[in-house]
Amino acid sequence: MKNRKALLIIDMQKGSFTPKTPRFDTNGIVNRINLLAEIFRESNLPVIFIQHDGTEMGEFKPNTIEWELLDELKVSPNDITINKYANDVFYNSILQSKLTELNINELFITGCATDFCVESTIQSALTKDYNIIVVEDAHTTGERPHLKAEKVIEHYNWVWQNMIPTKGKIEVKNFEDIKKSADFLIRTEQ
Numbered sequence: 001m002k003n004r005k006a007l008l009i010i011d012m013q014k015g016s017f018t019p020k021t022p023r024f025d026t027n028g029i030v031n032r033i034n035l036l037a038e039i040f041r042e043s044n045l046p047v048i049f050i051q052h053d054g055t056e057m058g059e060f061k062p063n064t065i066e067w068e069l070l071d072e073l074k075v076s077p078n079d080i081t082i083n084k085y086a087n088d089v090f091y092n093s094i095l096q097s098k099l100t101e102l103n104i105n106e107l108f109i110t111g112c113a114t115d116f117c118v119e120s121t122i123q124s125a126l127t128k129d130y131n132i133i134v135v136e137d138a139h140t141t142g143e144r145p146h147l148k149a150e151k152v153i154e155h156y157n158w159v160w161q162n163m164i165p166t167k168g169k170i171e172v173k174n175f176e177d178i179k180k181s182a183d184f185l186i187r188t189e190q
Helices: 026-042 095-101 114-127 149-161 175-180
Strands: 005-010 047-052 080-084 106-112 131-140 170-173
Touching: 005 026, 005 114, 026 047, 026 106, 026 131, 026 175, 047 095, 047 114, 080 095, 106 114, 114 131, 114 149, 131 149, 131 175, 149 170, 170 175
Parallel strands: 005 047, 005 106, 047 080, 106 131, 131 170
Antiparallel strands: none
């Protein structure tokens, strides 16, 4: 089966990017996500924004400011939006059915937070046999009590590079290498 790609942009929401919860390299992350999303759109590949719905916990309620995507993100009317309800995007959401409907078998994963929702989603996608490209410089997190955000990101990029693959593969690539990759720019079937 030919690889059909989709870009996942996880939890890039206003409630996760506040003065109380600063994230590492926010402007750089947003810029790289915007550029990558444009490449996907130009290649007729799906761009999927994931938004956390924390209604049950009294936070990130749909249609509130904290639930909204960052203003700096460029969103197209053709992009797909999916709510998630736990760290793992696949848990009780429509993501799996949407990916099946679109015949997606390769996920490019970006977003926030590296050590929570991004990590959980990568682990889940791996057990579902997806080919995974983690965009090493397009996910972010905040400072932790025992570790700086930049070190958390570095650590998880290393973990993902050294995971045992399932039927799919997992790779960690930086944005510039992805952008230059000739095979990525090949148009895929609709």
